[in-house]
Amino acid sequence: MASAFWCIVEDDRAGRPKKVTGEVLGEAARLARQLGGQAEAVWLTDKATDEGLKQLAEWGAARVWLLENPALAPYRGEVWTPALAELATQHGVQAIFGAVTARQRELLARLAARIGVGLSADSVAFSLQDGKLVATRPVYAGKLLSKVTWSKPPWLATLRPNVFRLEDPKTGATPQVERPAVAIPQGTMTLAERKEEASTGLPELAEADIVVSGGRGMKGPENFAILEELAKVVGAAVGASRAAVDAGWRPHRFQIGQTGRTISPKLYLGFGISGAIQHLAGMRTSKIIVAVNKDPEAPIFKVADFGIVGDLFEVAPLLTQEFKRLLEK
Amino acid sequence: MKILVPVKQVPDTATQVKIGADPKGIDTAGITWIVSPYDEYALEEALRIKEKQGQGEVVAVTVGPERAKEALRSCLAMGADRALHLSDPAWENADSLTVARALAAVIKQEAPPLVLFGRQAIDDDMGAMPAQVADLLGWPCASWIMEETISEDGKSVRAGRQVEGALEIFTIPLPCVLSAQKGLNEPRYPTLKGIMGAKKKEIKDVKAADLGLAADGAQLLVVALEALPPRPPGRIIPGEPAEAVKELVRSLREDAKAI
Ligand SMILES: Cc1cc2nc3c(=O)[nH]c(=O)nc-3n(C[C@H](O)[C@H](O)[C@H](O)COP(=O)(O)OP(=O)(O)OC[C@H]3O[C@@H](n4cnc5c(N)ncnc54)[C@H](O)[C@@H]3O)c2cc1C
Numbered sequence: 285m286a287s288a289f290w291c292i293v294e295d296d297r298a299g300r301p302k303k304v305t306g307e308v309l310g311e312a313a314r315l316a317r318q319l320g321g322q323a324e325a326v327w328l329t330d331k332a333t334d335e336g337l338k339q340l341a342e343w344g345a346a347r348v349w350l351l352e353n354p355a356l357a358p359y360r361g362e363v364w365t366p367a368l369a370e371l372a373t374q375h376g377v378q379a380i381f382g383a384v385t386a387r388q389r390e391l392l393a394r395l396a397a398r399i400g401v402g403l404s405a406d407s408v409a410f411s412l413q414d415g416k417l418v419a420t421r422p423v424y425a426g427k428l429l430s431k432v433t434w435s436k437p438p439w440l441a442t443l444r445p446n447v448f449r450l451e452d453p454k455t456g457a458t459p460q461v462e463r464p465a466v467a468i469p470q471g472t473m474t475l476a477e478r479k480e481e482a483s484t485g486l487p488e489l490a491e492a493d494i495v496v497s498g499g500r501g502m503k504g505p506e507n508f509a510i511l512e513e514l515a516k517v518v519g520a521a522v523g524a525s526r527a528a529v530d531a532g533w534r535p536h537r538f539q540i541g542q543t544g545r546t547i548s549p550k551l552y553l554g555f556g557i558s559g560a561i562q563h564l565a566g567m568r569t570s571k572i573i574v575a576v577n578k579d580p581e582a583p584i585f586k587v588a589d590f591g592i593v594g595d596l597f598e599v600a601p602l603l604t605q606e607f608k609r610l611l612e613k
Numbered sequence: 614m615k616i617l618v619p620v621k622q623v624p625d626t627a628t629q630v631k632i633g634a635d636p637k638g639i640d641t642a643g644i645t646w647i648v649s650p651y652d653e654y655a656l657e658e659a660l661r662i663k664e665k666q667g668q669g670e671v672v673a674v675t676v677g678p679e680r681a682k683e684a685l686r687s688c689l690a691m692g693a694d695r696a697l698h699l700s701d702p703a704w705e706n707a708d709s710l711t712v713a714r715a716l717a718a719v720i721k722q723e724a725p726p727l728v729l730f731g732r733q734a735i736d737d738d739m740g741a742m743p744a745q746v747a748d749l750l751g752w753p754c755a756s757w758i759m760e761e762t763i764s765e766d767g768k769s770v771r772a773g774r775q776v777e778g779a780l781e782i783f784t785i786p787l788p789c790v791l792s793a794q795k796g797l798n799e800p801r802y803p804t805l806k807g808i809m810g811a812k813k814k815e816i817k818d819v820k821a822a823d824l825g826l827a828a829d830g831a832q833l834l835v836v837a838l839e840a841l842p843p844r845p846p847g848r849i850i851p852g853e854p855a856e857a858v859k860e861l862v863r864s865l866r867e868d869a870k871a872i
Contacts, residue, residue: 358781361744362753386776390756393741394748397713402833405739418836423737424630431836473753473785480779488777536796542626542735543650543795551871562626572871588847590864592857602858610862
């Protein structure tokens with residue numbers, strides 16, 4: 285089908301698609317409709333589940349292309365790319381969308397090279413102009429936005445999590461599942477070991493609706509317990525500035541900013557963070573920004589929607605209490 | 614072992630970038646240029662592999678205008694043995710894929726068993742290059758690596774890539790492409806001796822024709838750069854901490870509906 289927008293499924297490696305796939309399907313469906321087309325899911329996995337397939341249909345996938353093969357786990361670009369490229373070429377799709385996740389950011393780049401088309405990575409908005417897709421993506425660490433378009437389809441793009449809306453769920457929709465015959469290469473790289481990170485019991489940084497983040501003002505690693513307390517109450521992830529990471533207080537994977545993670549939560553709360561331009565790069569697309577800093581001149585207040593000038597060691601515990609009181613109601 | 618490290622020259626992270634007279638690009642006047650920080654992790658790792666093996670060669674490569682020679686000079690000062698400067702009108706306003714094709718072509722000529730990239734360049738933040746080059750070469754690739762060890766026999770590498778919630782450690786046969794994430798190492802500063810020595814090291818100019826490439830036309834076209842939409846002005850909540858916190862939570866709930 286000419287105006288099919290394909291969405292690569294991101295799953296939890298246990299047969300359940302992640303919410304970000306719903307966001308990608310939602311945006312794809314809105315765009316495809318304008319061209320008289322539809323959004324379809326493409327799921328490469330070693331094991332799909334019926335609930336997972338149903339979930340994709342409810343999120344708006346008019347069809348699910350299912351490639352189920354043991355060689356597809358764990359994700360390896362050298363295995364996924366040829367399979368996906370073959371499928372895409374067979375069906376002449378209009379667009380292929382993915383999410384900005386560890387595997388899909390690599391996969392879509394490889395796929396673009398394989399098919400010989402453009403890729404808009406980390407897109408935050410789309411529009412159709414004269415039937416052609418135009419994407420908006422942050423550049424220069426989010427200091428500017430770049431509008432890009434493609435010289436030919438398929439239009440390949442990755443979408444930043446937490447930015448795009450899900451469609452209203454099509455409750456009870458039954459998935460139309462296709463199991464196409466596609467060659468799956470065996471691959472040359474082999475997984476030796478998977479080291480799980482110690483679970484914090486808190487959501488993943490990139491997917492969290494709320495992020496609580498601490499900087500040099502936290503004064504030491506032990507004080508992050510104060511932020512974890514707060515995070516637990518509101519279901520937030522805990523991030524950090526580079527100063528806190530480089531001091532060895534938090535692991536690298538929690539760093540927010542230009543040389544860390546880019547996040548767009550609904551609510552970002554920064555404690556003892558000055559708001560250096562490199563930090564802002566990682567969080568300035570957050571919907572609501574709250575800053576707590578004892579220095580009224582701290583640059584973070586320039587981007588904050590709400591600020592409290594004060595000592596975080598006083599403010600953070602009070603905030604935890606107040607949220608607790610609110611959420612217990 | 615020969616290791617190739619592609620690098621990109623980018624504006625310093627503290628630069629206030631401005632849109633240029635041609636809105637497709639930035640105003641480059643007065644910009645301080647640096648080697649993209651992730652590329653420094655890649656170069657550092659390559660130098661460490663060479664030092665550990667007690668032999669080998671580290672080659673820095675860039676695709677860029679004349680000023681990009683400075684970035685190569687910095688790499689030579691850090692310890693790279695020689696550098697290749699891919700500079701040609703065919704690569705002006707190139708998109709990722711065009712640059713990837715140029716790099717893949719030079720890698721074919723140099724035939725290193727390992728190519729180490731930074732995870733992304735911090736100007737266009739596309740992050741596509743390592744994977745695209747790997748695909749054009751038909752090589753395996755591990756992105757955002759936090760650790761690596763070359764096997765004793767020099768035939769494979771064990772590399773740990775960062776994924777959501779885990780580190781996945783792969784055994785990958787060489788040749789392969791790796792991309793460096795922050796945390797892989799702490800890059801060294803060039804020594805005075807290194808800086809002096811860099812002046813004598815070779816930077817070879819490479820043209821598109823030397824690689825058998827012709828201008829291929831960008832696949833991704835920049836329409837225009839735009840300034841960020843301004844954020845609505847914020848509000849400093851005054852008062853004693855306890856009062857301020859109450860008011861903050863009320864505002865988050867009732868005005869912002871953020872919780
Ligand atoms: C190439 C490059 C890349 C970089 N990448 C990143 C990146 O990805 N992410 C990043 O975050 N940074 C990055 N940086 C570093 C950045 O420039 C800043 O140095 C860093 O963000 C500062 O961290 P901070 O705000 O925690 O510390 P500081 O700037 O030291 O600020 C600490 C703040 O805490 C406040 N404070 C202290 N005590 C208290 C208290 N008791 N109560 C309340 N407030 C208090 C102070 O007033 C101050 O504003 C990068 C820098 C470079 C050069």
